Amino acid sequence: MALPNIYTDVNFKNQPVSSGLISDSSSCTVSDSSSALPKKTTIHKSIPGFPRLLLALWIFFLLLAILFSVALIILFQMYSDLLEEKYTLERLNHARLHCVKNHSSVEDKVWSCCPKNWKPFDSHCYFTSRDTASWSKSEEKCSLRGAHLLVIQSQEEQDFITNTLNPRAAYYVGLSDPKGHGQWQWVDQTPYDQNATSWHSDEPSGNTEFCVVLSYHPNVKGWGWSVAPCDGDHRLICEMRQLYL
Secondary structure, three states, X not given: OOOOOOOXXXXXXXXXXXXXXXXXXXXEEEEXXXXXXXXXXXXXXXXXXXXXXXXXXXXXXXXXXXXXXXXXXXXXXXXXXXXXXXXXXXXXXXXXXEEEEEEEEEOOEEEEEEEOOOEEEOOEEEEEEEEEEOHHHHHHHHHHOOOEEOOOOOHHHHHHHHOXXXXXXXXXXXXXXXOXXXXXXXXXXXXXXXXXXXXXXXXXXOOOOOEEEEEEEOOOOEEEEEEEOOOOOEEEEEEXXXXXO
């Protein structure tokens, strides 16, 4: 049987040689070539599907955070509505309410109410006063009633209100241009729409009249908007949301 080949490197250190013999004190280094063989490397295999699992978890927690944020916003809005309704009731100072049954139930509440002597129309209540005051004083009076000066949002709303007004008087509404640059704004921050206005044909005019009144022009036999000095004394129209019970 053939023996396996074994290769070794023998290195002799320099020693004096005498009589063709190697001294007993000579030393040699023997290295086995088998020790130079490459070592096996350990390969760590990744767990199949692990990156996909991390991605799925990340998406899950992201959706959970979004849903939680939406829920907080809804709860905050509901809380704000309740506070507003409570504030309005307190401002009414326990005034007597006139309520009618609401056939199209709003938030499971079947009665829509306005304070006594206020007129209901399309989820709002309206109050007109015979007293006169400046625009700012008129807005203050409405605020004390838990309301604000009239914000006209449709021709139907304006027609309903003007049916009960005195054509010989002018009534402040909640539209003004505080800086006098033609930047009209409503008191409740409703955006001003130039295409949904009821200006009289010669309005708006003037450089120092920055508040708006609802007035009747006999020559056109109709109601419309006119500008007026904000410190002038005119009647007022207050508006507030109906209360649902």
